[in-house]
Amino acid sequence: MISGMSAVQWAEQLTAVERAGKDQLYSTRQTQFDSQLDAYKLLESSLDKMTADLEALGDDAFNAKSGSISDESIAKVTIGPDAPAGNYKLEVSQLAQASQVTASFASEDALLPTSGVFEIDVNGDKLTIDFATMNAGGTATVEGLRDYINKNAADMGVQASLMRKGDGTVELLLTSTETGAANQIAVTQDDNAFGFTDLVVGQDAKFKLNGIDITSSTNFVEDVIDGVSLELMETHEPGKSSTISVDYDTESTMDAVKDFVNSYNKLMSEITGLTQSLGSSVGVESSIGNDDEDSDKEDEKQIEEDQLGVLKGDASLRMLKGSLQNVLFTASDNGMRLSDVGIELDRNGKLTIDDDKLEKALKSDSASVEKMFTSDNGYLNRLDEVMDPFTKRDGFIDMKKDNIDSRIERLEDDIASHNYRMQQTYERYLAQFTAMEGYISSMSNSAGLFY
Template sequence: MENQGSSIISALGAGSGIDFIQLANDLSEASFEPRRANLESRNASLEVQISAAALIRSSLNDLASALGDRVRNGDLSPQPNLANPAVADVTTTTGIAPQGSYSLEVSQLAQGQTLALQSYGAGSDLVGEGTLNIRFGSVSGASFTEDTEQTALAIDVTADDTLDSLAAKISNGSDGKLFAYVAEGSNGAQLVIKGKDGAPNGFVLEPTSAGGSATPGDLSYLAWNPASDAGELRQASQDAVFRLDTVELTSSSNTVTGLPEGIGLTLNETNIGTPTTLSFETNDGAISAVMTDFVAALNDVVSLLSQEASGLGSTLNNDSGARGLRADLSALANEVVMPGAEDGEPSTLGDLGLSITRDGTFELDTARLNETLTSSPDGAAAMFTAGAFGVFATIDGLARDNTLFSDPGSLGGSIARYEAQIERNDERLARVAENQESLRNRLTRSFIAAQSNVTASQSTLSFLEQQIEAFNQSN
């Protein structure tokens, strides 16, 4: 945009020989340059401080996150060991450290009911129009007890349905409760229907059709109940039955949850009369490895603090958030992470071998760590859970406390404070720009007036000179 007054001065011929537009720009800029340069320099310094604080803050959060991943992975918790691993697969719940041992004897696996119904010539044979009603419940001998908690099925069968299409309708329309297919063997084509594991998941077939002749081609031919069974029942539904520490338990599934100390079982085979032992062993190697990595990660944080917040001239010198983190780190080895530990049980990070040197860095005392793993393996393992207490809870709390934006004494608070200062400086810079523009406009107007006066004086002088010259010539 052309400066105000430039066209007027040009029209007046700028007879003074001075570029008043440039002069107004230069004077206004020179008047405010020191203040603007000071604010911009302060903002640049604040940006560097924000970057340094954010880097330390990020490294602290990364440490807590990585440690949480290791803890949730479960390899730091006591690992299950089943003397006869063929009997079951064992799982544990994150955050719980099982202890001791249990005996396990499986006398029966959970199974689903299987029916192989009467034969047809082929899977493409029509089955007859009607409704195939299926009720669920327990089958015991020749009796059936309906489970009214389960919704019965009513499968619509059209005149065009074949044995194959009916199998698909049963599978697709049972919401996962049943699976059906057609097996074509030496006895012809048979509809096979399998139910879910567990005693309450047995079922009966109660078709309704117009004919009711119970012959191939009429839907009644597919009726089944235990009282009329003629060999169609190939497997009865049943619960899993097992003994944990001699106490008999049942489950409708071979995947068992809700056991003591968060133990889970997937039962694979029976071991009647020969109970196997389930025990839990501390993973010493995994704990030693994670402590080594933990110390290295802590030293990365300490190194950043040393680079950015050590002495005069450092980026975060005298920063309250950096001071607070340094104080927390210096006390970390003696931090009680298991306040409920009994006498003689490990309770601090120092018990896991964490120690701090005179220069503020960390090191791992492997002798002390091994002593703890030997004398109290269960106590050591309990420190690596995802509960309210333990190593992860402590480091996660440390990271949160030192990175909160709402806490002025944390690194997050420092970042928020520096950002607020930049925002205030930006507002000042905007006012400087406004004031500079206002001064430039005032100077431009003054120079226009001055240029007009100079031009007028030059015109008057020229007139007087002409009059004097004319007067002299007349004499």
């Protein structure tokens, strides 16, 4: 022991003192690089979200339609963007139904004949059953006939099943898997007739739309009018009708506009916070109004306290921010500005929306609002052009991330070399102090010889 400490303790303490400076330097750099990389990934995510919201605010957002029917028990209505706005009178007189025929048997174990021919015909597709072949052994039953039909008639749209009546007798039901008059099941039999009769006659759906007679083989009528599909569920009482209303889906369009504004505000908040100078004050919340408090809270969570200013030296991000703001200050090629539809820049550079003004603009002149956003020189294309150098593959963001990754790799190499050198330093100190301990011990032992 030297001064109460072992050689190991001396070596550890001296090595710790020697390595402390670079350990702190490397730790600071590692934290800085990690924070910068996380910041660029955050911006990349926000840029991708804004790009997606710009695409969603394209033509389809302004062509969105909504529809309703005055009596939802009669039909379900599906509306697409091609549907012409207006009201349509619907009168359903008949629903489509599938054909079903039946024959009675004493039991499901009743034996089938060993001769004769039995043929099922659905819309020209036929299944011919020759009992001399099918029941050559004379042991086939009604249950076996059901299974034989299901195995061989599936492709022609017929399903066989047994209905047990409780007294031992059964009904063999043949049901068409498709509705419509054309899919009526026809059964042809010879002298060994089973006596099949119609239980349900296959028929088409019949209805009128604005007084025009329409027939459908199914109750699902697609594009009866461009963009309008129906699922018929009930018939009307004589003299009754329902009204189908188709209108522009203003609410859906407004939601798309709000998504764009939210993503813009979030991106601006992040750029401002990540590039701010030390000592400055900046808010990182979106500002659309009370309806978007959840978005505000989400934005606040995106930028941590230690991330503020982490990209303050990146001039390209300040250029991006300024270019995006310049686009919003410039009118679209039809002369309209965002302020004309209730979208304003507040004193913090955030977009706000006047819902009433936006809704009024969409309802009074949706075409002009659409052109303001989607024309060749509209807001969407110009914003996308500004962001493209940052969002494209091998663009600014990718280059920044790759550069930081390279710096992290070099730093890790430096740390590994530093650790190796410090291990050698420790071993040198340990050897020196171990030798010193041995020398001191030897001297102590020699001194003892004189007493």
